[in-house]
Amino acid sequence: MNNHLYDCIVIGAGPAGLSASLFLARYRRRTLTFHHNSPRNEYAHGIHGLLGHHGIPPAEFLARGRDEVTAHGGLIVESCVTGIEQLSNDHFRIRTGNGDEEHRTFDARRVLLATGLRDLTPDCPGFRDFYGASVHHCPDCDGYECIDQRIAVLGTGTKTVGFALKLLTWTNKLTLINEDPAGLSEDDRAKLAEFDINVRDQRIAKLEGDLRSKQLQRVVFTEGDPLECDALFFNLGTEPASNLHEMLGCKIDESCGLIWVDENRQTSVEGVYAAGDITPHSQLAVVAAAEGAMAAIHIHDSLIPAAQKPN
Numbered sequence: 001m002n003n004h005l006y007d008c009i010v011i012g013a014g015p016a017g018l019s020a021s022l023f024l025a026r027y028r029r030r031t032l033t034f035h036h037n038s039p040r041n042e043y044a045h046g047i048h049g050l051l052g053h054h055g056i057p058p059a060e061f062l063a064r065g066r067d068e069v070t071a072h073g074g075l076i077v078e079s080c081v082t083g084i085e086q087l088s089n090d091h092f093r094i095r096t097g098n099g100d101e102e103h104r105t106f107d108a109r110r111v112l113l114a115t116g117l118r119d120l121t122p123d124c125p126g127f128r129d130f131y132g133a134s135v136h137h138c139p140d141c142d143g144y145e146c147i148d149q150r151i152a153v154l155g156t157g158t159k160t161v162g163f164a165l166k167l168l169t170w171t172n173k174l175t176l177i178n179e180d181p182a183g184l185s186e187d188d189r190a191k192l193a194e195f196d197i198n199v200r201d202q203r204i205a206k207l208e209g210d211l212r213s214k215q216l217q218r219v220v221f222t223e224g225d226p227l228e229c230d231a232l233f234f235n236l237g238t239e240p241a242s243n244l245h246e247m248l249g250c251k252i253d254e255s256c257g258l259i260w261v262d263e264n265r266q267t268s269v270e271g272v273y274a275a276g277d278i279t280p281h282s283q284l285a286v287v288a289a290a291e292g293a294m295a296a297i298h299i300h301d302s303l304i305p306a307a308q309k310p311n
């Protein structure tokens with residue numbers, strides 16, 4: 001598998017990486033795809049809004065994607081990429097292997113970063129019992145399933161006010177849990193009051209509900225009455241799942257802290273492309289897959305010799 005100069009190494013086998021790998025394999029490019037089996041949506045029960053696959057369990061969707069890539073001759077390796085360097089304009093070297101794993105290097109002419117994001121999640125007891133079923137972070141993904149439900153919103157600051165207002169699309173039974181009393185301004189509180197969104201300035205002690213159905217029933221606070229609710233949405237931010245882009249010196253889009261890409265999904269480093277959640281725009285499976293396909297089209301095009309192109 002090594003001792004090759006691959007056409008492209010794809011790092012990440014979520015919707016973005018797998019979609020790119022499928023197209024690259026169909027372009028008959030020698031492609032190696034790495035993942036360490038921790039897609040962002042591993043806790044979700046089903047992927048909502050993915051046309052033709054609405055509600056499909058994430059593990060099933062990704063397994064199908066991996067099968068489609070390998071059926072076209074693509075290679076997928078489960079190993080963590082721990083290092084990356086640019087040897088020349090047309091030559092990159094990656095290093096794999098974490099902890100006890102064997103360390104290996106692989107070379108390629110192009111690299112696609114599809115490493116995704118990690119969500120910053122609440123650390124209260126009970127969170128994992130309900131995450132992905134009745135505790136969510138994405139109104140676009142799970143708002144529809146909560147129509148007319150009693151929703152607790154966890155977060156602070158003006159961003160969370162916007163997040164709560166967005167949920168009015170599906171329900172007006174909203175309570176914002178603000179664990180940092182200094183985090184909401186008078187204007188923020190006035191805006192929430194305008195739409196009858198209650199604020200509880202309290203710290204969460206635990207989440208309780210039916211463990212078998214993963215149905216949240218209440219938020220218990222360190223002091224005061226519990227909040228009976230049907231779902232909780234949190235807005236605590238995200239961070240890149242890897243720092244490989246930093247090792248390569250890729251420019252960051254300062255407005256969102258994600259990897260800057262041009263219209264061809266190339267980063268500021270020639271030969272390095274990026275797609276999916278790690279780049280700006282909507283964080284949805286369908287968008288990540290589309291961006292992966294776009295990156296593959298341009299990676300393939302960049303590998304076609306100039307002599308083979310029209311004058």
Ligand SMILES: Cc1cc2nc3c(=O)[nH]c(=O)nc-3n(C[C@H](O)[C@H](O)[C@H](O)COP(=O)(O)OP(=O)(O)OC[C@H]3O[C@@H](n4cnc5c(N)ncnc54)[C@H](O)[C@@H]3O)c2cc1C
Binds near residue numbers: 040081115
């Ligand atoms: C709980 C939850 C529910 C969601 N629900 C929905 C939904 O209903 N509908 C929807 O459209 N979207 C949903 N999303 C969002 C959706 O999952 C993401 O937009 C999508 O997964 C992004 O795809 P991606 O390929 O960019 O990244 P990811 O799916 O996160 O994949 C990243 C890949 O990179 C790999 N990786 C990272 N670092 C390394 C490394 N150093 N070495 C090797 N491999 C590495 C990982 O192993 C993984 O394969 C949900 C997200 C969450 C967290």
